[in-house]
Amino acid sequence: MQPEAYVAHHFPNLQQQEHAARLGMWLFLATELLLFGGLFTAYSVYRFLYPATFALGSEHLSVAAGTVNTIVLITSSLTVALAFFYAHHGRGKAAALSLLVTLGFALVFLGIKAWEWTHDFHEGLLPGRYFSSKELQAVGAPMFFTLYFLLTGLHGLHVVVGMCVLTYVMIQAWRGVYDTGYTTTVELGGMYWHLVDLIWIFLYPLLYLI
Amino acid sequence: MAHSTADSSTEHEQVGRAGASRYWIVWILLLVLTVATFLLSRVHLPSPFHLLVALAIACGKSALVVLFFMHLWDHGGANRIVFLTSIFFVALLVGLVVLDNATRFDLLNPGRGATLQTEPPGPDILTPRYPPEPGSRLDMPSAVEPGRDVPIPPLPK
Numbered sequence: 001m002q003p004e005a006y007v008a009h010h011f012p013n014l015q016q017q018e019h020a021a022r023l024g025m026w027l028f029l030a031t032e033l034l035l036f037g038g039l040f041t042a043y044s045v046y047r048f049l050y051p052a053t054f055a056l057g058s059e060h061l062s063v064a065a066g067t068v069n070t071i072v073l074i075t076s077s078l079t080v081a082l083a084f085f086y087a088h089h090g091r092g093k094a095a096a097l098s099l100l101v102t103l104g105f106a107l108v109f110l111g112i113k114a115w116e117w118t119h120d121f122h123e124g125l126l127p128g129r130y131f132s133s134k135e136l137q138a139v140g141a142p143m144f145f146t147l148y149f150l151l152t153g154l155h156g157l158h159v160v161v162g163m164c165v166l167t168y169v170m171i172q173a174w175r176g177v178y179d180t181g182y183t184t185t186v187e188l189g190g191m192y193w194h195l196v197d198l199i200w201i202f203l204y205p206l207l208y209l210i
Numbered sequence: 211m212a213h214s215t216a217d218s219s220t221e222h223e224q225v226g227r228a229g230a231s232r233y234w235i236v237w238i239l240l241l242v243l244t245v246a247t248f249l250l251s252r253v254h255l256p257s258p259f260h261l262l263v264a265l266a267i268a269c270g271k272s273a274l275v276v277l278f279f280m281h282l283w284d285h286g287g288a289n290r291i292v293f294l295t296s297i298f299f300v301a302l303l304v305g306l307v308v309l310d311n312a313t314r315f316d317l318l319n320p321g322r323g324a325t326l327q328t329e330p331p332g333p334d335i336l337t338p339r340y341p342p343e344p345g346s347r348l349d350m351p352s353a354v355e356p357g358r359d360v361p362i363p364p365l366p367k
Binding site: 019022023026027029030031033034037038040041044045048049051063067070071074075077078080081082085187190191194195197198201202204205206209 | 229230233234236237240241244247248251257264265267268271272275276278279280281285286288289292293295296297299300303304307308311312319320
């Protein structure tokens with residue numbers, strides 16, 4: 001199947017179709033940024049109101065786990081970018097293996113996140129009125145953990161969605177669907193994963209390194 | 211039409227032409243910046259710079275991801291406008307909402323309201339005020355006492 005066979009009837013040629021797909025993806029990512037923007041606004045307001053409490057609350061998070069997760073996500077972004085590179089050069093099997101490595105990194109990320117959350121649950125570091133920590137007694141601490149769970153939870157949800165997208169792309173790449181040169185699916189799926197990385201790049205200093 | 215087709219064609223070629231070495235270099239830069247932001251957070255810079263340095267490094271890292279991993283460097287003008295507009299509106303939202311809290315009379319901010327409630331307006335401003343008795347709050351029936359110069363409206367029932 002030649003790349004031209006993928007052109008939908010309402011596009012004059014493949015280049016136009018790819019251009020439109022890319023622009024649509026950027027528009028979707030813009031709405032994602034605005035979705036996280038609401039939570040970042042809430043974070044900014046409450047950090048402005050309780051700066052000392054946020055610093056205290058951040059000390060109850062594991063900086064080591066946050067740093068390792070940052071490196072894991074950055075490396076998974078690299079393997080996604082490499083997968084696009086391989087797919088674009090007609091090496092579908094290499095692209096699929098690269099995406100498999102990415103999924104492995106994503107599982108490591110979620111595993112570390114699950115360990116962190118379990119630790120927080122045992123310490124009573126819970127959102128809102130469920131907050132019951134004995135060590136951390138400060139006005140605003142429940143709000144810090146509300147925002148922590150909302151931000152990391154929404155981000156974790158995006159990791160899971162991204163894993164589903166990349167699994168689909170990986171299976172298609174292994175079957176050689178992208179070897180003909182039509183790699184827009186790999187590129188756009190990869191962009192979603194890079195957005196997940198982008199959000200985490202901001203969450204890491206804002207939550208763990210106050 | 212023909213012009214825009216030619217543009218997208220070069221865009222397509224540029225996105226594909228990027229060598230794998232570019233991705234590895236960006237990855238190494240991202241790791242270096244991650245270590246830098248971690249180390250700088252341990253130094254404990256004075257208050258505003260602490261946050262500003264962390265945010266500046268995060269912006270640099272995300273610029274690398276957006277430009278090279280997401281290929282915005284090679285993408286056309288429309289994609290750049292969409293991305294920059296979304297960044298602009300997020301900045302506007304965060305900036306103006308924080309500015310609202312920053313320019314309020316501070317006791318009206320959440321978390322400070324308790325201070326207002328412990329100091330109800332007294333009969334005059336010259337006598338020193340102490341923390342009020344539990345019964346003398348304005349919303350208590352016993353607050354209606356003789357000698358007050360301000361008539362208290364009846365509570366809505």
